[in-house]
Amino acid sequence: MKIHLFGASGAGSTTQGKDLAAKLHIPYFDSDDYFWAPSAVPFTERRPEEERNALLKAALEPYDSWIIGGSLVSWGDYWKTALDLAVFLYVPHPIRMERLKTREMDRYGEIIRTDPERQRLHEEFMEWAASYDTGNIRRSLAVHMAWMHELSCPVLTIKGDYSIEERREMIMERIREIVSQAD
Template structure:
């Protein structure tokens, strides 16, 4: 089974990907770990394109996986291989609350952190996420070629009850 989970930042992609991975016994991949250069001293630096493309192709070549990430155009070639695309439609207010909580936990070293986030970066993320949820995601849903593979979910925990195949 091949599943791709998309949704705004703080929508619960990583959380539900991990739960589904445990339930279905298939590996999951956080595309942020491939797309961004976590070795950089600055926040928001992309990994080299050829390296992230190679790593994405390796995942796509596997028999089963759960990928999660907001990326659309970069991962477009993999949508042909996917069995199910899950779109998390978590309310924007919930996402924004989670973004702040995650930032505060990382700054306080409560949770492991590969990212070098800044307050300015969080404000930029919140602005980007608002635009994504109010403009880009609805446009994607209305005009996407993969409607037959798509499942819209308002509460990510509802995914555990769905038959994905």
């Protein structure tokens, strides 16, 4: 089973993906590890599309089943047919933004308040993340909704602030349906 979990930043695709991968005993991959090149300041240098795709495909190649968390919407047409199930996670804006504030502080600490450049980057990220629901950016609700209609696989949409366990059960139920239909 080749599964992709995606949504806005802070929707929980990484957390849910790691949980589901542990439950299914399959590897988890995060698109950020391929989208962003290693740099002194994390998440500031993008890899070219061809390079990130080649790296991710090479990492996935040894496995029959895997989970990718994060957005693949701008990664090219290959991903529209490479999946067995896509799971779109949508969390209400205020909850998502609070999660991101906490994550940013946990990830970077006080430097995002004390270093002017890091503060600028943090503020730009938070503005970008806040525009998901209403913006017309490369990774927005409108873009994700359109992309879902282009996928060849089933798409499960989970809207709301569910627990990891509740989401896992919804995803597992959809996986069971897909497997039973294939038999």
